[in-house]
């Protein structure tokens with residue numbers, strides 16, 4: 411019996427400092443057939459970030475060429491840098507039979523919505539403004555002005571939760587991962603997703 415089911419595209423958005431990258435990296439480790447999409451960005455690598463691992467790091471000129479060539483499923487300017495999801499990479503991954511998760515900002519999520527591409531959108535919220543501020547200050551890799559800018563943007567972003575299918579609060583890392591994994595598993599069990607497999611089973615009932 412084939413394992414073929416439909417392939418799902420998940421989007422995870424959250425304000426900077428919510429811990430979405432850690433959450434999603436852990437999610438893909440504990441969930442089979444779920445791959446994390448690697449974005450392109452024009453920003454420089456930070457700390458021990460590596461090209462082809464954390465992001466595909468490209469120059470701004472190269473990124474703009476890729477926009478011109480229509481290579482992105484979506485892209486956005488986030489805090490002055492360009493970030494984008496490569497359409498071809500996403501399609502290839504989905505065609506290989508895996509589900510794909512994009513960790514993208516609210517502008518990118520809006521763009522994917524306008525393409526009409528079926529997807530499941532999940533918004534991760536911090537437990538409160540104060541907790542988010544503490545987390546951003548705790549990371550201490552940004553200047554005070556940059557932290558204040560991130561908090562201002564976060565105020566606008568949290569209001570977007572209504573445009574998402576699911577909302578998950580990152581109050582505890584493991585719990586947050588479990589909740590998102592539960593969403594992935596539930597989406598995979600939807601009737602339309604299970605249809606091909608179910609019909610295959612039904613055929614075994616035919617005389």
Ligand code: 5GP
Nearest residue numbers: 449450485486488493494495513514515518
């Ligand atoms: P950072 O520079 O901290 O890694 O990411 C900054 C922001 O860019 C985060 O909100 C992250 O989700 C978002 N981001 C990362 N990759 C993409 C992408 O491919 N598209 C969009 N629209 N946003 C992205």
